[in-house]
Amino acid sequence: MAPIALADTLPKTPADVKAKAATTGSESALKAALSAAQARFEAANPKSQKQHEVAVKSLPGGNTRSLLHTSPFPLSMKCGKGPYVFDEDGHKYLDFVGELTAGIYGHSHxxxxxxxxxxxxxxxxxxxxxxxxxxxxxxxxxxxxxxxxxxxxxxxxxxxxxxxxxxxxxxxxxxxxxxxxxxxxxxxxxxxxxxxxxxxxxxxxxxxxxxxxxxxxxxxxxxxxxxxxxxxxxxxxxxxxxxxxxxxxxxxxxxxxxxxxxxxxxxxxxxxxxxxxxxxxxxxxxxxxxxxxxxxxxxxxxxxxxxxxxxxxxxxxxxxxxxxxxxxxxxxxxxxxxxxxxxLTPEVNVEFNAMGDVFLEKLKRITKGTKCCFTGRGAVLAVHFTHQGAQDIRCVEEVDEDWDLKDLFWFEMLEEGYWITRRGSIALILETPQEELDRFVDCVGAFLEKHRSIVATSA
Ligand SMILES: Cc1ncc(COP(=O)(O)O)c(C=O)c1O
Missing domain, CATH: 3.40.640.10 (Type I PLP-dependent aspartate aminotransferase-like (Major domain))
Known part of the structure; x- marks a missing residue:
């Protein structure tokens, strides 16, 4: 790759200066929102934090499955019931992780x-x-x-x-x-x-x-x-x-x-x-x-x-x-x-994935014009936040994930009661109530509205 000349990165016109200032402004707004969200997460989850401190003594990073590590510490789940999981600090979440598609039957079928x-x-x-x-x-x-x-x-x-x-x-x-x-x-x-x-x-x-x-x-x-x-x-x-x-x-x-x-x-x-x-x-x-x-x-x-x-x-x-x-x-x-x-009879399978398709369509609609997009098929999907606001992702080379934005989303969806993988994948459980899916669409909409200055694309 050709080295980038320093001059190429410097603003040249008043419009460039304004654009640069806007970018810097939204970057610092994102950093501030993220550190506030993280502080709330730490305050709300003292037992998970303690458990992490204990776990690192036996397991590298306190972990035996890399994907489950999250910074500053992972949530420790205590149990699950139906489509819900409950953490050590007593919070209840709708389980969108669905054990990365393995948990389709929920926790107590x-x-x-x-x-x-x-x-x-x-x-x-x-x-x-x-x-x-x-x-x-x-x-x-x-x-x-x-x-x-x-x-x-x-x-x-x-x-x-x-x-x-x-x-x-x-x-x-x-x-x-x-x-x-x-x-x-x-x-x-x-x-x-x-x-x-x-x-x-x-x-x-x-x-x-x-x-x-x-x-x-x-x-x-x-x-x-x-x-x-x-x-x-x-x-x-x-x-x-x-x-x-x-x-x-x-x-x-x-x-x-x-x-x-x-x-x-x-x-x-x-x-x-x-x-x-x-x-x-x-x-x-x-x-x-x-x-x-x-x-x-x-x-x-x-x-x-x-x-x-x-x-x-x-x-x-x-x-x-x-x-x-x-x-x-x-x-x-x-x-x-x-x-x-x-x-999971063939009939149930078809109905379940049709429900997922409708859910995905609603999410795609609500995220238009933002850096957020949802991809997937049927009842298996993922959220992305890209710097360029991509809406139709065809390969990983096209994804320039904004991880800070994704982290902010993760922290704030936890606060809304949704357990999602940090990387953003969602695998629905069969008995997930429709009201929870509708509420999630509303939560995503509210998130994008609240952080409009950070997530909006110029398109
Ligand atoms: C497409 C694909 N292949 C293989 C695997 C590996 O499966 P396992 O985690 O059971 O080893 C996974 C796990 O997520 C997967 O998504």
């Missing part, structure tokens, strides 16, 4: 409770054997998502690992095309401001999301390509939906060069009864799953074409090993099956 209690009483915890229930859960997921074969893991991260291992064995190649801003698990994150933590850096080829030319060049220009791994909506990257044309082009290019097309539906499978792939008209070679499909317990799965999945068939002498003590644990198999078969 009677069907999940019944599955857990009866599994404990009549089945036992870990039987150290194959069980009928793992076949039942596998058959249900296979049928919902049109898979020939499936295997379970303990997390979405493991699902990615094993899907990639299968693709590498099947193709006898190693390289994998992924997209900037993509997140496929703890050691598979690509850009979006998070420090990379990949296990085998040299094997990744990065394409630009929602850019067909870039995708084609990456896929068709890489020798020794085993797989293309992509989300139909970048979840951790900020709920950025892919266009259908982009996804179809990725699928076509992968097929053209004989690479395994892996669709990561760890977050997006809940967006339609047959997953996001059914909306976008995709037929991936393999799909990865996770989150809510375990009924609230640790879960992951990968599946798809039988010929690819057969690399794990233990009846074959040279089969790949696929291990995991808890892969078929009784709680996950029973709770996951109960949730999907009795609660």
């Amino acid at each position: 009677p069907v999940i409770r019944e599955a857990i209690v009866s599994t404990f009483d009549h089945v036992g915890l870990n039987l150290g054997s194959t069980i009928v229930q793992e076949e039942r859960h596998a058959a249900l997921i296979r049928q919902r998502f049109n898979l020939e074969s499936i295997r379970f893991t303990n997390s979405g991260t493991e699902a990615t690992m094993h899907a990639l291992a299968a693709a590498r064995r099947f193709t006898s190649h190693r390289k994998v095309v992924v997209f900037n801003g993509g997140y496929h698990g703890a050691v598979f994150s690509f850009g979006s401001g998070v420090a990379p933590n990949n296990v085998d850096l040299d094997d990744w080829v990065l394409g630009k999301y929602n850019d067909i030319t870039s995708a084609r060049n990456a896929i068709e220009g890489t020798r020794g390509l085993a797989a293309v791994l992509v989300e139909g909506m970048q979840g951790a990257g900020g709920c950025i939906p892919a266009t259908q044309e982009f996804m179809l082009a990725v699928q076509e290019s992968a097929k053209k060069v004989g690479a395994v097309f892996i669709l990561d539906e760890v977050m997006t499978s809940r967006l339609a009864p047959g997953g996001l792939q059914s909306i976008l008209g995709l037929k991936p070679d393999m799909t990865t799953f996770g989150k809510y499909l375990g009924g609230g317990f640790a879960f992951g799965a990968f599946g798809g074409r039988a010929d690819i999945m057969s690399v794990y068939d233990p009846r074959n002498k040279d089969a790949l090993a696929h291990s995991g003590t808890f892969n078929n644990n009784t709680m996950t198999m029973h709770a996951g099956y109960a949730g999907l078969s009795k609660v």
Whole structure:
């Protein structure tokens, strides 16, 4: 990048001087609002603060899951009931975090409770054997998502690992095309401001999301390509939906060069009864799953074409090993099956995501002309505050987040009783009351009005 000459940054005309003064004015107004909000947060949450001071003695930063760290200290939640969570200082929040899409059933769904209690009483915890229930859960997921074969893991991260291992064995190649801003698990994150933590850096080829030319060049220009791994909506990257044309082009290019097309539906499978792939008209070679499909317990799965999945068939002498003590644990198999078969039926799924779409539309309308925008699909969305006031975000390269503004929003929505991830993602819980969604739209509107001088764009 060419160095910026100092003269370029200096105001040249009276209009420039005025604009610069306005920017500086709004920057200091933001800083003042943010430090006042933070002071109120500290005063309101002494028990969480104390808990953080204790936790740092045992855990680096007091934390065992980086995403949950928030400055000056994280809130410590004590319990949850239905769609609400309650912190150690006694505040009640509507749970918009929804455990990053895993918590779709809320905190005390009677069907999940019944599955857990009866599994404990009549089945036992870990039987150290194959069980009928793992076949039942596998058959249900296979049928919902049109898979020939499936295997379970303990997390979405493991699902990615094993899907990639299968693709590498099947193709006898190693390289994998992924997209900037993509997140496929703890050691598979690509850009979006998070420090990379990949296990085998040299094997990744990065394409630009929602850019067909870039995708084609990456896929068709890489020798020794085993797989293309992509989300139909970048979840951790900020709920950025892919266009259908982009996804179809990725699928076509992968097929053209004989690479395994892996669709990561760890977050997006809940967006339609047959997953996001059914909306976008995709037929991936393999799909990865996770989150809510375990009924609230640790879960992951990968599946798809039988010929690819057969690399794990233990009846074959040279089969790949696929291990995991808890892969078929009784709680996950029973709770996951109960949730999907009795609660999240196809009809409920459609209605729920339609509710999310309406919610998202209202939020998009109310944020027009401001630095705030909401992105997403169905009942999974995210808030952004960008310096340039972007309203239609297509890839992480286009997002210049104003983190101070986002932090201010987070502090003030907490005060309104909404528990949101600090990075701004929202995953609705099934039983979220409509009045709470309407009230949130009003709160966002009031926030933008209150801070108009900071959030308004000149457009
Ligand atoms: C798209 C995607 N893939 C994979 C994962 C990893 O899942 P897990 O956290 O269960 O390892 C996530 C987690 O958020 C995800 O969003």
